[in-house]
Amino acid sequence: MESSIQTIASNTLLVIFAVVAMTGIICSKLSEILKVPDVVLFLIAGILIGPSFLQFIDISHYQVENQLILTFGSAFILYLGGKEISLKVLKNVKVTVFLLSTVGVIISTFIVAKVVGLTFEVSYITSLLIGSIISSTDPATLVPIFNQVKIKDKVKQTVISESAFNDAIGAILTSAVLAIILSGQFSLSENIYELGIMIAVGVVVGIVTGIVLLKLVNDQPYGIFKDFAPIISILSVIIAYEVATKFGGSGYMACFIVGIITGNKKNFKIWLSQQSYDADFYVAETLGTICRMAIFVILGSQVDLAMLAKYFGPALLVVLSLMFIARPVCVFVCTRFDKSAKWDKKEMLFMMWVRETGVIPAALCGIIASMKIPNYEIISSIVFMAILITLIIQGSTTKLVAKKLGLLEEEQKEITNNKKEIFES
Template sequence: METYIHTIDCNNLLIIFAIVALTGIICSKVSEKIKIPDVVLFLIAGMILGPSFLKFIDISKYGVENQLILTFGSAFILYLGGKEISLKVLKKVKISVLLLSSVGVLISAFVMQSIIGFTFNTSYMTALLIGSIIASTDPATLVPIFNSVKINNKVKQTVISESAFNDATGAILTSAVLAIILSGTFSLKSNLYELIIMVVVGILVGVATGLVLLALVNDKPYGIFKEYTPIVSVLSVVIAYELSTALGGSGYMSCFIVGIITGNKKNFKLWLSQKHYDTDCHVVETLGTICRMAIFIILGTQVDLAVLGKYLIPSILTVLGLVFIARPISVLVCTIFDRKAKWNKREILFMMWVRETGVIPAALCGIIASMKIPGYEIMSSVVFMTILITLIVQGSSTKFVAKKLGLLDEDDKDSN
């Protein structure tokens, strides 16, 4: 009887996977036609397929599997985000990127804590947790946008680099706040110490894992696994995450660092043949696409329409606070002190506007919502509306804003 039940569960999971994959493919094709980010359609499709509508997918029955998909998916997305970082370009704007992805995230989180505390009249720590989740931006969304919008490279690399770094920072901050909520105790000294340990260990494990595993797929002299580069890439994410977590570090930070090393292998005197490089890119990008589909569709299935309706107005007010208060303050504070980058007013205004919320906040929200901690319904509503509004409004208006601010390259201006 027990074996029969397990067989049913296994079959149901396979059906869910098939539905998610097919839905994701259809949504991706539709998004190309109607010119809006695919993740918006993933979210809406998840709502339709979930318990609120058609009841095709109810991931709440599969707690472990849900955690596995969201944890691995977010770790792998961070790895891909790290691969987008160009250390050569990063050197020119490193102060701004460092400040935006650290101080900027903290400013956004604490400003949003005040706004959420006001709009929802919720506890300080619950508001800070939600603020931490939505404080980061999304490289997985920004990269495709900037591929279609030709903007000056300094601004482009700064925004993409910031989004990749602050995803890791946002994940670490969220983990730290969640730990305080679950333990019920707060000590500035001990919690700050734990946060530093998470970052330092995460970086060290990421560097070590990235260098060792990259050497194993290197053309020479130690590349004994170069034929299996895509598999090693996936393994590097799993190993970095698990090893870092076991040592008290941030698994998310480790995966991000592995991505940076992989994406800048020539800086570390490591080489990969074009054949193996192309194969690796194809496999990891495909897996990354599957992860994005799964994360957003699963998040959509967890949205309760009754709860969303209940919290709709305060959620919209919260998003407006994020876009027009928290983000401008964090960008202004973090760029005004970087004299070397020589930011002008138009570039700063553009960076204030571009802050799409995406994969990592969605994954973190899904993980925490499944734990049913106090305030999880408010969190789900805020994160859902933040993703929806920022992607539809800000994502679709990026080119328009860049054009109005005179930041488009000449060839892209001609195409308008």
């Protein structure tokens, strides 16, 4: 009898995976046609096929599997975000990126927490938890957008680098606030110390794991596993996350650092053969796409529409404060201290506008919902609104805003050519 029950459960999980994957594929195709970020469609589709409507999937009975998808999915996406960072370009804007992904996250967290406290009857620590979850931006959404919209390299790399770094910082901050909620204790000095340890251990574990495992797939002379580069990449994420967590560090930070090392392997004198590089690239991209599909479709399926309708007005107010108060303040404050980057007003305005909420907040929200943290319905409603509104409004208008501000590469070339013609004439 027990084996038959386990078989039924296994078959149900396989069906859920097949439904999620097929839904994701259809939504990805529709996003190309409609020119809408695919994660928006993943979310909406998740609502439609979840318990609220068609009841094709219900992940509530599979909490362990849900946690596995959300934890590994968010860790792997942070790894992919790290791979997108160019250390060469980052060097020129490192101060801005550092400030935006640290001070900026903290500023956003406290501004959002203040607004949440004014609009919802929740404790201040719950307000901080909400602020820390939605304070980060989303490399998984921004990278595909910037692949289609050719922005000036300086601005593009800054926004992508910030989004990858602040995802890691946001995840760490959320973990720290969650630990305070679960323990019921708060000590400023102790919690700052623990936060520092989480970051430091995560960075060290990420560097060691990334370099050691990449050496094993190096073309020569240590590359004894060079034919297994894609598998080693996946293992590097799992090993980095687990080892960092074991030693009290941030698994998310460790995975992110592994991604940076992988994306800048030549800086560490590591080379892959073309065959290994191609195999690793396609496997990582495919697995990343599956993770994004699973996280957003499952998050959508868990949305309680009655609760969303109940908290719609206050949640909308929180999201608008994030977009039009917290983000502009962050960019203004953080860019003022980086004189060497020489940011102009148009570049600053563009960075103020581009701050899509995405995968990591979705994954963190899913984890919190599965743990049934007090007021998780309010948290889920605000996070869902933040993802939906920022992706639809900001994600779909990135090119338009860049064009209005004259930040498209094509326009920059035209201006340069016109100046050249006038000078020559």
